Amino acid sequence: MAYSPIQFQQGMSLPEFLQSFGTEANCAEAVKCARWPGGFSCPRCAGSAHCVLGSDSRRLFQCNACRHQASLTAGTLFASTKLPLTKWFLAIYLISQAKTGMAALPLKRQIGVSYPTAWLMHQKIMTAMAARDAQHRLSGTVQVDDAYLGGERSGGKPGRGSENKIPFVAAVALNDKGRPLYVKLTPVSGFSNDAISKWAKSNLTPGADVLSDGLGCFAAVLDAGCAHTVIVVGQRKPRDLPQFKWVNTVLGNLKTMLSGAYKAFKYSKYADNYLGAFAYRFNRRFDLSGLVPRLIVDVCRAKAKPERLIRHAELAF
Ligand SMILES: [Zn+2]
Numbered sequence: 001m002a003y004s005p006i007q008f009q010q011g012m013s014l015p016e017f018l019q020s021f022g023t024e025a026n027c028a029e030a031v032k033c034a035r036w037p038g039g040f041s042c043p044r045c046a047g048s049a050h051c052v053l054g055s056d057s058r059r060l061f062q063c064n065a066c067r068h069q070a071s072l073t074a075g076t077l078f079a080s081t082k083l084p085l086t087k088w089f090l091a092i093y094l095i096s097q098a099k100t101g102m103a104a105l106p107l108k109r110q111i112g113v114s115y116p117t118a119w120l121m122h123q124k125i126m127t128a129m130a131a132r133d134a135q136h137r138l139s140g141t142v143q144v145d146d147a148y149l150g151g152e153r154s155g156g157k158p159g160r161g162s163e164n165k166i167p168f169v170a171a172v173a174l175n176d177k178g179r180p181l182y183v184k185l186t187p188v189s190g191f192s193n194d195a196i197s198k199w200a201k202s203n204l205t206p207g208a209d210v211l212s213d214g215l216g217c218f219a220a221v222l223d224a225g226c227a228h229t230v231i232v233v234g235q236r237k238p239r240d241l242p243q244f245k246w247v248n249t250v251l252g253n254l255k256t257m258l259s260g261a262y263k264a265f266k267y268s269k270y271a272d273n274y275l276g277a278f279a280y281r282f283n284r285r286f287d288l289s290g291l292v293p294r295l296i297v298d299v300c301r302a303k304a305k306p307e308r309l310i311r312h313a314e315l316a317f
Pocket of ligand 1: 065
């Protein structure tokens with residue numbers, strides 16, 4: 001196999017991680033810095049003068065002007081958690097380092113919590129990853145392909161007749177040397193003109209140049225002010241053409257992750273999370289040592305999501 005500088009880059013080692021985030025006080029400080037990078041700001045009156053009551057993750061910030069008390073974790077994914085922040089941070093670390101995905105079972109073993117707790121932590125952290133990447137739009141040259149979660153070939157083209165099957169758009173933005181920059185994997189209601197038009201408006205920057213095979217619905221990217229180039233595939237499969245090399249590589253990596261770490265899950269509920277978390281990691285593959293602190297900031301800034309919303313989520317198109 002050819003040498004890849006990406007595969008051999010230095011990540012953050014476990015001792016380095018524990019040095020920075022091994023105590024409750026350090027984790028609490030990291031949450032504070034992520035939430036209020038310019039110093040505390042009262043959520044009610046935006047005042048900055050305050051006093052601190054309590055310590056570590058139980059800290060309360062009391063505003064001097066309006067006396068409002070804000071807890072360190074209120075409104076975040078850590079709100080109402082009974083676990084120490086050190087366990088949450090260790091989970092973030094393990095998820096960020098697991099190249100082919102981290103399932104709830106090994107997570108449970110490594111952080112020493114029950115299976116339902118590990119499962120929920122995993123879902124919450126993936127929610128934060130997906131939410132962060134949803135804000136990003138692709139521009140420049142973008143390869144797209146239609147793909148399905150579920151069926152015989154997870155992450156690949158469809159087999160027919162599976163109920164637990166979710167269509168999604170796989171899109172890869174390339175730099176001017178033709179190398180992949182960013183990936184987006186977005187569940188859609190189907191491959192109709194309406195669905196692709198809606199997808200393009202919220203995921204592409206106007207002016208992007210979209211490259212697809214002859215599937216008719218992709219022409220709907222014109223609605224979002226994008227250009228569209230069709231590559232005629234003829235008898236061959238799009239996956240055999242060099243023009244679609246990167247989108248196929250990404251789908252191959254996704255398939256490896258799904259068959260390795262996650263045997264099965266309910267795609268209609270959790271597709272957003274798994275696809276978003278995969279893309280989040282892929283999009284930051286050039287900076288593995290920076291991945292941990294960045295994910296910590298993104299998780300600390302993510303909005304609280306109660307368990308019932310995670311468990312009863314259905315895809316919204
Ligand atoms: Zn205030």
